[in-house]
Each structure stands twice: as structure tokens, then as C-alpha cells.
Amino acid sequence: MQRYFITPEQFGEDSVVIGGEDARHIAKVMRGKPGDKLIVSDGVSREALAEITEIGPGEVTAAVVELLAMTHEPRVQITVAQSLPKGDKLETVIQKCTEIGAVAFVPFLSERTIVQYDERKEGKRLERWRKICKEAAEQAHRNIVPEVGQPRSWKQLLQSFGEYDAVYFCYEKEEGLQLRSAVAPWLNGPGADKAGRVMVVVGPEGGFSLEECAAAEAAGAVSVGLGRRILRCETAGMVACACILYESGEMGEA
Template identity: 70%
Template sequence: MQRYFISVEQFRENTVEITGEDARHITRVMRGKAGDKIIVSDGLSREAVVELESLEQGLVTANIVEHLDMLQEARVKVTLAQSLPKGDKMETVIQKCTEIGAVSFVPFLSERTIVQYDAKKEEKRLERWRKICKEAAEQSHRNIVPAIEPPLTWSQLMKSFTLYDAVYFCYEKEQGSQLRDALLPFIQSVEASSTPNVLLVVGPEGGFSEGECRKAEEAGAVSVGLGRRILRCETAGMVALSCILYDFGEMGGV
């Protein structure tokens, strides 16, 4: 069943109103008609199966048939901090990690970031990333649309480490602790009823410098490896995120 995220204001007591691009998608792409059913969610506390009643240009109204429980989200909240990669790789990272289960994304600039940051173009790029994220969240039946923050500097990102229960710094030169080595003791320390917040930090194409690794550890991050093979920057976040969710039992893990 097709899913759409709408604003809180679009929910009424027994009906919903769908406008803008979502209304056009229902009418033109999905060729919806009265009587068809879809799922709508406000991304916060309400999610429902609704039956389309009227379809006009730019406006679709529907009646609420059934309220749904919002049980699709993982217990552990993982934010992916990704150093800006070149080309459209960030779009791939956002799309796939939204499908896997990230709750938010923090792009940042690091020492070896290749991308030339242009603040004037940033709003348009953020808008595109958020659109991709919303579509991926709908496709994968998420209960929320992950947040995407404006890019931070490396120092700004490190200052945010204190906001998380654990910070894992993915470093390809790490020869000691692997992600699972660091993760399992943390999982054992987490109370069953809690929802821990984890930050996963992934570098750019050229990786992190030794100085950045040292500063990250001084700021409270745990440097971890992701196995013997070197992963592309757009792959590392997907792999690490999947490992974290698996070990927390979100993908049939322990």
C-alpha cells in the first residue's frame, strides 16, 4: 500500500487532506481514484489507512479507515555523520541509509573533503536531499522522515559528540578495535527500556587523517574498523549502520 508523509495540520478528526506534490503523485502517477486506500503519516504520532474520497487538481481528500501503530522504528537511534563526498554520492548515502534505518544525517567538512562547499547553493542541495529522504522513508515504510542537518565544520561536529550515548569513528587504519568489539559492551550496558542515541562518523574519499582520529578520540569518540577490506565512503555508512542495527536485534540479530 502506497505511503505518504503529510503535516500534522493535514490530519482532521476523521479525514485528511493531501496537497502539493503528494496530491499530484496520487492523481497523475498512481492514477488514484475514489475508493482506493493508502497510508498517511504525520511522522510524529499519527498514522492511518485512509480511503480516497475526492481527487482534484492539487488536492486529495480521504476518510480515515484505520489508525495504525507506529512500530517500524528501531530502538537504537543512529545518526550518520558523513563527510561530504563528491558527485551525487551523498544522495545514495541518504537514500540507502534511510531505508536501512538511520534517524538523521549530519553532513560535515573534514580535512580531506574534496567538495568545494558553497553556502549559496546549500539550501537547494538540502532541499533535494530532504526530498530523496522523504521518498526513501515512504518506500521503506518508515514511521518518520529522518532529519538532515546543514553541513557542519569538523570542530562543530566534535562539539556535538556529548549529545550522544556513544560515538563510533570509522577509521580505515584502525588495527585494534573493530566496530563489533566496541559495540557489544555498549549494548550490554544499555537498559532494555531505553532508546540509546548513537553517532556514526564516516570520512570522505580520502579518509581521515591521523590528526583527525586523535582529536575525535580526545572528544570522546571510539575509533573502530569495519573489517580487513577498505570500503568506499558511500558504502561504509551503510555497512556500519546495518551492523549496529543487527547487533541490537533489529535485523534478527542477538
């Protein structure tokens, strides 16, 4: 069943209103008609099974049939901080990590970032990243649309580490501590039954420098490896998210 995210203002007591591209998608692509059912979510606290009552120009109205429980989000809230990669690799990271369960994305610039960052053009790229994120969240039946933030400098990223319960710095030269071993004590420690905020930091194509690793550790991050193989920058975040959610029991019995 198709799922659509709307704003809380579009979510009434007995009905919902869907506009913009989503309304066009329902009318033109899905060839929706009155009586068809769909799922709508305000991405905050309400989700419902709804039945289309009217399809107008640029707007679809649907009656709320049943409020649904919002049970599709993991208790561990993972933010993926990804150094800006070349081409459309970040789009892949956002799409796939959204499907896996990440709740936020923080693009950033690091020493070996190859991309030439142009703030004037960044608005369009950010708009596209957020659109990809929303579509992936709908496809994966997420209860929320993960946040995609403005690109940050390396310094700004380091300063944000204190906002998280744990920060894992994925470093390809880390030969000691692996991510699973780092995550397990935190997940099984005091307050393990509560939701936690985790950041996973992934470098660009050329990886991180020794100086960046030292700076990240000084700022509170734990340097971890992701196995014996060297992963592409667009793969590392997906592996890290899957590992953390698996260890948290997210992929165990319901």
C-alpha cells in the same frame, strides 16, 4: 500500498488532506480514484489507513479508516555523520541509510573533503537531499522522515558528540577495535532495553588524518574499524548502520 507523509496540521480526526507533489503523484502517476486506499503518517505520532474520498486540483482528501501502530522504527537511533563526498554519493548514503533505519544525517567538512563547499548553493542541495530522504522513508515504510541537517564544520561536529550516548569514528587504519566489538558492550550494558542515540562518523574519499582521529577520540568518540577491507565512503555508513541494528536485535525475530 502507497505511503505518504503529511504534516500534523493535515491530519484531522476523521480525514486527512494531501497536497503538493504527493497529491499530483496520487492523481497523475498512481491514477488514484475515490475508494482507493493508502497509508498516511504525520511522522510524529499518528499513522493511518485512509480511503480517498475526493481528488481535486492539487489536493487529495481521504477518510481515516483505521489508525495504525507505529512499529517500524529501531530502538537504536543512528545519526550518520558523513564528510561531504564528490558528486551524488551523499544522495546514495541518504537513500540507503534511510532504508536501513538511520534517523538523521549530518554532512560535514573535514581536512580531506574534496568538494568545494558553496553556502549560496547549499539550499538547493539540502532541499534535494531532504526530498530523497522522504521518498526513501516512504518506500521503506518508515514511521518518520529522517532529518537531514545543514553541513557543519569539523569543529561543530566535534562539539556535538556530547549529545549522543555513543559516537563511533569509522577509521580505515584502525587495526584493533572493530565496530561489532565496540557496540556489543554498550547494547548489553545498563539500560540496554531503552532507546539509545548513536552517531556514526564517516570520512571523505581520502579518509581521515591521524590528527582528526586523535581529535575525535579526545571529543569522546570511539575509533573503530569496519572489517579487513577498505570500503568506499558511500558504503561505510550503510555497513555501520546495518551492523549496529543487527547487533541490537533489529534483524532478529519480530
